[in-house]
Amino acid sequence: MIRVNFLLLVLVITCALGVITSQHQARKRFIDIETEQAAARKIAEEFTQLQLEQSTWATHQRVATIAANQLGMRLPDPSTTTILTLGARP
Numbered sequence: 001m002i003r004v005n006f007l008l009l010v011l012v013i014t015c016a017l018g019v020i021t022s023q024h025q026a027r028k029r030f031i032d033i034e035t036e037q038a039a040a041r042k043i044a045e046e047f048t049q050l051q052l053e054q055s056t057w058a059t060h061q062r063v064a065t066i067a068a069n070q071l072g073m074r075l076p077d078p079s080t081t082t083i084l085t086l087g088a089r090p
Contacts, residue, residue: 056062067073
C-alpha cells in the first residue's frame with residue numbers, strides 16, 4: 001500500500017509540475033503577443049503619420065513654390081505657345 005501511495009504522490013507531483021510549466025509558458029507567450037501587438041500599433045501609427053507628412057509635402061502649392069524658387073520654372077508665355085490639334089494641317 002505504501003508503494004502505491006508513493007507512486008501516486010510522484011504522479012501528482014509530476015502532474016503539478018507539468019501544469020506549472022505549461023502555465024508559465026502560456027503567460028510568457030501571452031506577454032510576447034502583447035509586446036508584438038504594441039509594436040504593431042506603434043508601426044501603424046508611424047505609418048499614418050508618414051502618410052500625412054507625405055501628403056503635406058506633395059501639396060500643389062508647395063510643389064509650385066519649389067519649382068519657381070529653386071528650379072527657376074515659370075509658366076510659359078501665352079504669346080509663344082502653339083496649340084496643336086489632331087487632324088489639323090499647318
